[in-house]
Amino acid sequence: MNLSASERERYSRHLLLPEIGAAGQARLKAARVLVVGAGGLGSPASLYLAAAGVGTLGIVDHDRVDLSNLQRQLLFDTGQIGASKALAAQTRLRALNPQIDVIAHDLELCADNAMDLLREYDYVLDGSDRLATRYLVNDACVLLKRTLISAAIHRFEGQAMCYVPDRGPCYRCLFPKSAEGAVPNCAEAGVLGVLPGVLGALQATEAIKLILGLGAPLVGRLLTYEACGANSTDKSARLTPRQLRSLIDRAASHGTACTVVDVREPREFAAGHLADSVNIPLADLPRRWAEIPARVPLVFLCRSGRRSLAARELAARAGFEQATDLDGGLLAWAVVIEPEMTVAPFE
Amino acid sequence: MNTVRVASPLRSYTAGAAEVTASGATIAELLAGLERAHPGIRFRMIDEQDRIRPHIRIFIGRREVKRLDEPLRTSDEVHLICALSGG
Numbered sequence: 001m002n003l004s005a006s007e008r009e010r011y012s013r014h015l016l017l018p019e020i021g022a023a024g025q026a027r028l029k030a031a032r033v034l035v036v037g038a039g040g041l042g043s044p045a046s047l048y049l050a051a052a053g054v055g056t057l058g059i060v061d062h063d064r065v066d067l068s069n070l071q072r073q074l075l076f077d078t079g080q081i082g083a084s085k086a087l088a089a090q091t092r093l094r095a096l097n098p099q100i101d102v103i104a105h106d107l108e109l110c111a112d113n114a115m116d117l118l119r120e121y122d123y124v125l126d127g128s129d130r131l132a133t134r135y136l137v138n139d140a141c142v143l144l145k146r147t148l149i150s151a152a153i154h155r156f157e158g159q160a161m162c163y164v165p166d167r168g169p170c171y172r173c174l175f176p177k178s179a180e181g182a183v184p185n186c187a188e189a190g191v192l193g194v195l196p197g198v199l200g201a202l203q204a205t206e207a208i209k210l211i212l213g214l215g216a217p218l219v220g221r222l223l224t225y226e227a228c229g230a231n232s233t234d235k236s237a238r239l240t241p242r243q244l245r246s247l248i249d250r251a252a253s254h255g256t257a258c259t260v261v262d263v264r265e266p267r268e269f270a271a272g273h274l275a276d277s278v279n280i281p282l283a284d285l286p287r288r289w290a291e292i293p294a295r296v297p298l299v300f301l302c303r304s305g306r307r308s309l310a311a312r313e314l315a316a317r318a319g320f321e322q323a324t325d326l327d328g329g330l331l332a333w334a335v336v337i338e339p340e341m342t343v344a345p346f347e
Numbered sequence: 348m349n350t351v352r353v354a355s356p357l358r359s360y361t362a363g364a365a366e367v368t369a370s371g372a373t374i375a376e377l378l379a380g381l382e383r384a385h386p387g388i389r390f391r392m393i394d395e396q397d398r399i400r401p402h403i404r405i406f407i408g409r410r411e412v413k414r415l416d417e418p419l420r421t422s423d424e425v426h427l428i429c430a431l432s433g434g
Binding site (some may be wrong): 037039040041042126127128129130131134151152153154155156157158159174175176177178182183184185186189191196222224226228229235237238309312313316327 | 352354355356365366391400401402404406408409410411413426428429430431432433434
């Protein structure tokens with residue numbers, strides 16, 4: 001996909017970055033991204049994605065612009081009050097970058113249309129303001145194997161995570177279900193106007209990283225941001241046996257690497273272990289990091305999940321920030337995946 | 348004493364404080380201490396069967412805990428995370 005002279009000028013600061021260059025810019029141009037919700041998160045996210053040259057950008061929202069939106073939803077201006085958000089967003093994004101395709105979906109995302117709509121895109125950014133929509137978007141992404149970049153806000157706090165099919169847990173893995181009334185939205189609880197700016201820009205950053213294959217995305221981790229505390233932290237989720245199975249299968253079918261380290265004692269390992277796992281007992285880990293390849297998915301496992309958690313903490317301190325582990329250990333694996341496996345007792 | 352970082356939707360119980368202190372040898376003891384200091388907060392996180400509610404996650408440092416009998420060291424920072432819905 002070639003870039004025109006005006007595209008070279010528009011994206012010149014990207015082209016200067018060796019990590020992006022013409023090849024990366026062409027990947028952005030070929031990418032299809034859907035932004036769910038043209039609100040506080042969707043505004044900065046879609047503006048940055050349009051500016052960055054994402055070639056096909058969809059915006060889905062069925063709402064109308066309200067005066068109370070303008071404290072944070074930078075896609076709109078005062079003259080657009082009462083207008084369709086999807087169409088107003090399309091106008092703004094086309095004005096910002098006429099060289100991309102902006103598609104307005106002026107409709108309410110629901111179970112009847114979610115699959116058909118999401119199927120048309122490769123990446124989905126969730127900036128919706130209802131939990132029911134969050135679960136709908138998540139489930140559709142899981143079924144369609146679409147990458148999901150999710151963020152949410154409340155008053156002064158925000159959180160963000162990415163779901164990449166077969167590479168880590170999804171939103172429902174983290175929060176299995178949620179009573180709608182238990183978690184107030186912005187209209188009920190209020191929100192610092194600039195907060196979705198931070199989180200929405202973060203979503204755009206994650207999307208661009210994923211499109212370009214750049215750096216370490218927020219996969220298997222939940223980033224929390226506290227505006228008043230001036231800090232952010234990320235938390236690592238654990239893999240279920242099914243997620244580990246699909247991670248291993250995907251690595252095998254794509255010929256990519258995935259390191260599974262069994263941190264039990266050699267005696268336990270000998271009694272029965274996962275095919276292709278390597279045995280490095282927990283106590284030996286600190287002097288055997290050199291045996292673990294960097295920058296590939298790294299999963300620790302043990303009998304019940306306790307030693308693998310400790311291994312993950314050691315790994316994080318040793319620079320393996322993306323390490324994760326098998327929740328429930330091989331005992332859970334044997335129940336769900338491989339009933340014939342012998343799991344030796346830990347003495 | 349453990350530092351406890353409180354999710355935004357739970358701060359109505361901590362007079363708006365994002366960070367409080369509590370102590371306990373386990374997560375269960377820590378939550379009991381939190382409940383004494385901030386009545387009502389435990390039930391927002393833990394149901395009648397002593398299960399962590401599905402929209403709540405508890406972390407010790409960066410590590411998620413699933414069981415209330417998980418042991419705590421005094422140096423551990425505990426994070427109470429709540430699903431957020433705003434966009």
